[in-house]
Amino acid sequence: MATLQIDGVSKSYGDIKILKRVDIEIDPGDFLVLLGPSGCGKSTLLNLIAGLDEITDGEIRIAGERVNELSPKDRDIAMVFQSYALYPTMSVRENIEFGMRIRKVPDAERTEAVKRVAALLQIEPLLDRKPSQLSGGQRQRVAMGRALVRNPKLFLFDEPLSNLDAKLRVDMRTEIKKLHQRLGTTIVYVTHDQIEAMTMATKVAVMKDGYVQQLADPETIYDTPASVYVAKFVGSPAMxxxxxxxxxxxxxxxxxxxxxxxxxxxxxxxxxxxxxxxxxxxxxxxxxxxxxxxxxxxxxxxxxxxxxxxxxxxxxxxxxxxxxxxxxxxxxxxxxxxxxxxxxxxxxxxxxxxxxxxxxxxxxxx
Incomplete structure (x- = not known):
């Protein structure tokens, strides 16, 4: 578990400003959802936290440490992508332990970590299958397992449920929430789905045009929206x-x-x-x-x-x-x-x- 502090972070590509002085702070164990429509800057902000892109201005600190200049591998984060990003020729077991092999983790430790994560995600029967033999929900569990096996300071989720059908999205929402409650991990989760934000988050940052419109717990966002934009974006039917x-x-x-x-x-x-x-x-x-x-x-x-x-x-x-x-x-x-x-x-x-x-x-x- 770790704190995350985002202080005055901006991102520009030439003259195009994507993020404009974003300020967010969350405590250890918080589940932060970056919520907003396509093009609001939420995925860009996630990439900056992960170190996949360079900050134009401002500072990001994880567990109190400035990470602006650190490479992704040195930030002690794990990321779950929308596309799952599984290796098709590897088994589920090999996909989950791939990062540990690269880091030369001993065999016994790898075996124990895979066993623990597979039990947690209830994918023990799938360990010897290839990704092509799995459903969308099962692939997403494997992608989560590959992240969980790291035991990082921070988990980053980039719209992980958007490729699933409606019923699977509901099921996986519940699974991710249960997982967070059991492990108490610090999570940053990107979505455009306000139902996901309201049901899973401990804090929601509603974004528009590169700005954070409101940062608060879901109940505050819903009951006392800071602007008409937030009021209309959160709730179905809208306010x-x-x-x-x-x-x-x-x-x-x-x-x-x-x-x-x-x-x-x-x-x-x-x-x-x-x-x-x-x-x-x-x-x-x-x-x-x-x-x-x-x-x-x-x-x-x-x-x-x-x-x-x-x-x-x-x-x-x-x-x-x-x-x-x-x-x-x-x-x-x-x-x-x-x-x-x-x-x-x-x-x-x-x-x-x-x-x-x-x-x-x-x-x-x-």
């Missing part, structure tokens, strides 16, 4: 972002959302600081409401309001209801069979879960 007007009144804070017929819905007691409430009173804002933050409400419930449901999508355990507020299509995740298409529905919102964003900067108002 509703609704144009509205904010007011500070004698009764407290109030957000006013317009219906299609021109009438107004008032949401009271938004949780923001007194200073921010004074600053934004009378201004247009963006309101962030997760779909599950809505619920159907009895007529007598304080703060409830009516909406006209355009269409519903029953999913089994719940129903997605679509309607319009603030000129924007809104999605609510509600109880099964609680609303109908083309009918009005009485809803309410858990105001403790509502967040506000600045209309211009799209940053969260605190």
């Amino acid at each position: 509703n972002i609704i144009p509205a007007t904010f007011r500070l009144t004698d009764q407290g804070t109030e957000v006013r959302l317009s219906r299609p017929d021109g009438s107004v819905i008032s949401l009271r007691d938004v949780a923001i600081s007194t200073e921010a409430a004074r600053q934004y009173s009378g201004r247009d804002v963006l309101v962030g409401i997760r779909p599950e933050t809505f619920h159907t409400a009895p007529a007598a419930e304080e703060g409830a309001f009516e909406v006209d449901v355009d269409v519903i999508e029953p999913t089994g355990p719940d129903t997605l209801a679509f309607f319009t507020l603030g000129g924007t299509e809104v999605i609510a995740r509600l109880e099964p069979r609680s609303v109908q298409s083309g009918r009005s529905a009485r809803l309410n919102v858990n105001m403790a879960k509502v967040v506000l964003f600045d209309r211009e900067t799209e940053k969260r108002i605190q």
Whole structure:
């Protein structure tokens, strides 16, 4: 286990800036997920940590040691690639122990290490097979075994599940999480899949255009996103972002959302600081409401309001209801069979879960 510190790291190729002053720090045993769309710089950052590319500016430290000038073999890291990168002519056993052979690890030690890792990953029956005789999930286990046998300071995973089908991805997510819990290793994991990030990480760095938009634990990322970008990128369906007007009144804070017929819905007691409430009173804002933050409400419930449901999508355990507020299509995740298409529905919102964003900067108002 090791700490990882990334201080002001930038990467450019000529005039093209890929990473722009990235700052990340994780503790021993953390599972950091670098999350973002293609082209955001997450794989470039992983390559810089691994030593596969040179840093333009900044510093990377592993276990407190600066590694900028160290070659990959001297950084004590192990990497699992998207493509598995297995040697096709070697058996599973030979693939796993290949790195140890190169380092001239004694035979008995190699045998014991392969046995330990094979048991951990439940691939003992596969040790004498060739990669061509394995399924995608089995190949990924072998690739992980080759990394685990090293017992390095840091594990790096570069979109390791993207080549697997949907069911295998779910299974392997669980396996990797179990592995992390058992071994307590420090992991940096690259993905564009927000489900992988939310289910496996202890910390998530959401990236866009070479910047880290937010670094926090998954619950914080989900409940209090730092920007509209993070709010929309994490969550399925994504957080509703609704144009509205904010007011500070004698009764407290109030957000006013317009219906299609021109009438107004008032949401009271938004949780923001007194200073921010004074600053934004009378201004247009963006309101962030997760779909599950809505619920159907009895007529007598304080703060409830009516909406006209355009269409519903029953999913089994719940129903997605679509309607319009603030000129924007809104999605609510509600109880099964609680609303109908083309009918009005009485809803309410858990105001403790509502967040506000600045209309211009799209940053969260605190």
